[in-house]
Amino acid sequence: DSGVTQTPKHLITATGQRVTLRCSPRSGDLSVYWYQQSLDQGLQFLIQYYNGEERAKGNILERFSAQQFPDLHSELNLSSLELGDSALYFCASSVGSSGSPVGTGELFFGEGSRLTVL
Amino acid sequence: QKEVEQDPGPLSVPEGAIVSLNCTYSNSAFQYFMWYRQYSRKGPELLMYTYSSGNKEDGRFTAQVDKSSKYISLFIRDSQPSDSATYLCAMSKGYSSASKIIFGSGTRLSIRP
Numbered sequence: 001d002s003g004v005t006q007t008p009k010h011l012i013t014a015t016g017q018r019v020t021l022r023c024s025p026r027s028g029d030l031s032v033y034w035y036q037q038s039l040d041q042g043l044q045f046l047i048q049y050y051n052g053e054e055r056a057k058g059n060i061l062e063r064f065s066a067q068q069f070p071d072l073h074s075e076l077n078l079s080s081l082e083l084g085d086s087a088l089y090f091c092a093s094s095v096g097s098s099g100s101p102v103g104t105g106e107l108f109f110g111e112g113s114r115l116t117v118l
Numbered sequence: 119q120k121e122v123e124q125d126p127g128p129l130s131v132p133e134g135a136i137v138s139l140n141c142t143y144s145n146s147a148f149q150y151f152m153w154y155r156q157y158s159r160k161g162p163e164l165l166m167y168t169y170s171s172g173n174k175e176d177g178r179f180t181a182q183v184d185k186s187s188k189y190i191s192l193f194i195r196d197s198q199p200s201d202s203a204t205y206l207c208a209m210s211k212g213y214s215s216a217s218k219i220i221f222g223s224g225t226r227l228s229i230r231p
Contacts, residue, residue: 031216041223058217
């Protein structure tokens with residue numbers, strides 16, 4: 001158990017809808033990262049928050065947004081969903097702002113939220 | 119062309135065999151190389167990381183980097199059914215942030231008892 005909690009584990013919804021994925025980082029970790037994993041694209045970095053502030057942005061669509069709350073949990077909002085948004089969404093956390101094993105600490109991943117858009 | 123290429127497998131070998139998992143990459147600026155293991159219905163977990171070229175050994179696992187060929191490998195000796203998982207290679211130019219880590223798409227490995 002990595003200590004990172006993600007909910008829901010599975011989500012099925014229709015095109016055009018909006019969903020919210022939730023992540024609770026490991027106790028003491030200040031950084032939260034969101035990733036999308038699909039069969040053809042692999043693991044893609046979406047966005048990072050550090051202590052409540054956006055720290056880095058990857059290939060995140062404009063239809064997607066995220067935030068980190070004062071208690072350090074994070075939410076990823078996906079709107080106007082399309083079939084191609086079906087994927088596994090992972091949250092990861094790290095102690096510092098790096099998340100690199102040679103930086104201030106490695107990434108710890110949650111078990112993911114599987115989103116299916118019909 | 120993807121920056122990091124990894125054969126998706128699946129790769130199936132008998133228990134006790136030596137397993138070789140590989141990735142190629144195109145960006146010569148990559149200096150930090152990682153291997154993550156992902157069990158079914160779980161998130162990835164860091165297995166090993168190395169810097170620049172050379173070998174690194176950790177128990178039954180050996181990571182090897184050949185920067186001249188832009189090729190990295192993970193060897194698993196005396197493979198066990200518990201090693202059955204998807205293995206993702208990952209690399210970055212520096213150690214500044216996980217946001218800069220590029221992941222391969224993963225190789226599915228199955229160890230037959």
